[in-house]
Amino acid sequence: MADNSEKKKSPAKLPERPTSGRQKLMESALALAASTRSLATxxxxxxxxxxxxxxxxxxxxxxxxxxxxxxxLKELGTELRTGLRERRMRPAAKGFRLSDLSNPAEGLAQAQALARESVGLVLDFVKDHREAYIVGIRELHGTSPVMRKAMQQMLEDIAKDMTEDLLGVLKLPAVTPEEMIEVARVIVRQMVFFSMDYLDQPARQQEIKREAERFILLLFWGAIAARAPALLAQSGLKFPAI
Amino acid sequence: MADNSEKKKSPAKLPERPTSGRQKLMESALALAASTRSLATxxxxxxxxxxxxxxxxxxxxxxxxxxxxxxxLKELGTELRTGLRERRMRPAAKGFRLSDLSNPAEGLAQAQALARESVGLVLDFVKDHREAYIVGIRELHGTSPVMRKAMQQMLEDIAKDMTEDLLGVLKLPAVTPEEMIEVARVIVRQMVFFSMDYLDQPARQQEIKREAERFILLLFWGAIAARAPALLAQSGLKFPAI
DNA sequence: ACGCAAGGTATACACTCGTCTACCGGCACA
DNA sequence: TGTGCCGGTAGACGAGTGTATACCTTGCGT
Structure with missing residues (x-):
């Protein structure tokens, strides 16, 4: 520990400068936050x-x-959104684009396929970015108001993206854009929990995936039932006004 | 700072022992966590x-x-659960107990009343225990695995309570207890977010309350539509199997 | 050729923290 | 009458923290 004659490895020739210090700090912060499990600490x-x-x-x-x-947050946030967006552009995701459709049952079949695709997409992403996800969610309810607001805004943006996709891809009868964003928001927020489960319980991943799909489908069924009472009226059911 | 002759205010007669040290510590921790905004810190x-x-x-x-x-958590958790339970026993909450029922529409009307009552109940509680709620939710995604598990368990317990109530009060056709707990869990988790909004945006409280009610109703509509396809079959709709 | 800013380092200081050991007053109870 | 235990205190130690000051390269612009 005493002073050895000469070392000074500091100014040694370091030909590698792949991560530029600032980057190293951010990466270390992310890694530590995910293991120590808090940014504030x-x-x-x-x-x-x-x-x-x-x-x-x-x-x-x-x-x-x-x-x-x-x-x-800025870096990871853009990575997440663009990641989701580009994966949404994959062939499989565009497979079930449909022109117009008056049959709700058809719409629900499409919704099921889309739900399955979307859920897998989100959960895969979460698994691929486990550290970032854990840290981010912690900040969602976390200490710093700045972080909290930013995080909420990001979820809201994702919900908006999802709304666009949903409105573009499937036409559910009589479901207005305003209701669609509300549904999307609820889905996004619920996915926060599903994602937590997904990471925490690797053994139940398939089951959790199914639960998430069922949840989304349930919402769409509900939306149709609530918003197309005329269609359901023939069945003799009368739904209370929402 | 030096040693004064004799002091020792420690063994002074303290006739008041209203909060017994342990209690004082917990209260201080809660207050500090709510202001500093983290237990981990x-x-x-x-x-x-x-x-x-x-x-x-x-x-x-x-x-x-x-x-x-x-x-x-144990203290506040039991306070929350018993609080919810006893308020659930209030006259208004029991107003719509019903014997048996084959008409789903009737069941949904009951569900709507029950949703309204329950949402108001939860949000009132959250407003009355703002500090505890904020701290608790922070721990839900927080640093300590112990806390996280405990918090998740509490939500799960609440979901179980809710399931019992729902099964006891209203009979939705063909909705099994297993599906009911799944719905209850989803509701409880979503209420976490609604509660956050409720506290964060006092101006929108009524609106948020309505959103929460709509969400719950949507789920029940969805559950009926998914689980009573026979009833809906008459309308000519065919729902994909869940 | 000179200067100078950027990025990195070393050392030091004043604090706070968690924990350890030891001491002390009341209370129960045998 | 003693003898524990329970709740509370005092002081000290070592480690870790944020920050301030100062020094050293490297690269670039002029």
Missing amino acids: LGLREVARHAGLNPNTFYRHFKDFDDLGVAM | LGLREVARHAGLNPNTFYRHFKDFDDLGVAM
Whole structure:
């Protein structure tokens, strides 16, 4: 521990600069937050240590710890949304585009296929970005108001994306866009929980996937029943106004 | 700071022991967690200081910090569950007990009344226990695995209570208990988010209440549509198997 | 060729933290 | 009358933290 004659490995030739310090700090913060399981608990020194950097280097790039937080969120947030969007463009996802449709039963069949595809898509993504997901959700109900707002906004954006997709792909009778976004929001939020289960209980993954699909289908059935009372009237059922 | 001659205010006669130390610690922890906005960030010394106690006193009552957490959760959890239960026994809640019923529409009308009552009940409770709720939800996705498990268990218990009530009060056709608990779980989890909104946006409280009611009703409509296809078959609709 | 800013490092300081050991007053109860 | 235990206190130790100051490269612009 004493002073050895000469070392100074600091200015050694490091031909590799793949991650540029700032990046290393963010990655370390993410990794630590996912293992230690909180951003708020993280320490400046701890992150720097894990990144193999001097504690003070932190100040070169971020002023607060919130500062690093919003930077991470911005990066991961765009990654998530674009990730979802591009996977939504895959062939399988576009397989069941349909022109117009007056039969609700047909619409529900399409909805089922779309639900299955979407659920798998989200859960796969979550599994592929386990760390980011865990940390993000923690911030959703977390300490910093800034983070919380940003996180809520991200969920809302995803819900809006989903609404567009749903409105574009399937035509459920008499379901207005306003109701659609409400349904989408509910789905997105519920998926937060399903995703948690999915990560926490690997043995039940298939079952959880089915539960999520059933949930979505239930909502669509409900939406049709609530919004197409005329169609259901023939069956003799009378639904209370919503 | 030096040693004054004689003091020792410690063994002074304290006729008041309204909150017995342990209680003081838990209350301080709750207050601090709700203001500092995290249990994980809390420090043993910090809590003791806020409670006006010696740091070591903490060890007399709790061994971990998780220990205090589960104690708080147990207290508040039972308060919540019994609160919900006794309010569920109020006259208004029992108003629509019904014997047997073959008409799903009738069942749905009952469901709507029950949904309205239950939603109001939960949201009132949340508003009355704002601090506890915020802290609790934070722990639901929080750092400590112990807390997380405990919190999930509490939600699950509430869902079970709700299932019993639902099965007892209203008879939806062909909805099995297994499906009922699944629906109840989904409702409870969604109420977590609705409650957050409710606390965060006081101006929209009535609107949020309506959204929650609509969500629940949607689920029941969906459940009937999914589980009583025979009833709906007359309408000419054919629903895909779930 | 010089300067200078960016990124990184080393050392140091004042704090806070969790925990350990030891001491003390009341109360129950045998 | 003693003798434990329970709840509370005091002080100290070692480790970890955030931050301040100062020094050292490297690269780029002029």
